[in-house]
Amino acid sequence: MKLYFAPLEGITGYLYRNAHHDHFSGVDKYFTPFLSPNQNRALNPKEIKDVLPENNKEIPLVPQILTNRGEFFLRAAQELEERYGYEEVNLNLGCPSRTVTAKGKGAGFLAEREALDCFFQEVFEKIRIRVSVKTRIGVDEPEEFRHLMKIFNKYPLHELIIHPRVQKDYYDNLPDWKAFGEAMRMSRNPVCYNGDIFTVEDFRKFRAEFPEADKVMLGRGLLRNPLLAEEIRKEVEKSDREPLADRCGEIPPDPEGAVGDEERVKAFHDRLYGDYQSVMSGEKNVLFKMKEFWVYAGHSFPGAEKCLKKIKKASRLAEYEGAVSEIWRWYR
């Protein structure tokens, strides 16, 4: 089972990735939040910082590109290969945000099937490194995916990562497992599943439904519980040792979102907090980042709602630190 850390724009930049990689195991590949090449440049200074090899030492990393122009994609891929040594790039066909889709990019590109086909044709004529795709299943209706699959099947994608929601769902409704199953059957390219795996129990259900799936990308689940990939890996090892038939009903589900090792999460938090302070200017920016951290991590601390509220309200780092130390005391 391969486990990937999803790209999460504004969150999983190089500081977050390094902290996660140093404190936890279980992730086979990390993906950068999307890079947006344009006619003036392949990568902007912030994006370069995010992909620099010295900022990603020993991290298996795939840069993700958001564009609908073959020439921009190729130029960014070339720079990522020749300057920074990357051997795989990923195309974003999933971003549901209106500002992106209005320009025909991200999930918006899925509405332009002919243009998408031409894009791939242009890219695959010239590209020298591996190309993977991260996609939603359509713009409005899941039925669109059958047509999209015909396009994906024409090209040698390294991986097709499927988040089975349509653009208009954003993150509402449930991932469409029926559409994912159909895609698995139809795809000539290796498929990876992504969507709403928040706990080991969610993963068990997914694996029971799709025992043949061997790649899963985790996003918000890892933000909520940074140990999730390790926990899933243990579950896979356990179930590979024992035949499924022997275990039915034997293993109690993990308590919802529980983090097994608070000390490790605390060390991870402290590292991240320190790194943000050393790189970012101004308390406000650091506070913004850390509050976002707790929006997700807070799910793993049931009962700490009062402290989480204090974190949300903190306007100075000192206040923030006070509220966070209450959380650690609570869990000791």
Ligand SMILES: Cc1cc2nc3c(=O)[nH]c(=O)nc-3n(C[C@H](O)[C@H](O)[C@H](O)COP(=O)(O)O)c2cc1C
């Ligand atoms: C805050 C946020 C930022 C995201 N940024 C990106 C991104 O840069 N590129 C991308 O392909 N998907 C992005 N996504 C989508 C996630 O990678 C993932 O597909 C989605 O969260 C569903 O997976 P999950 O249920 O495991 O979180 C983002 C999602 C969120 C919530």
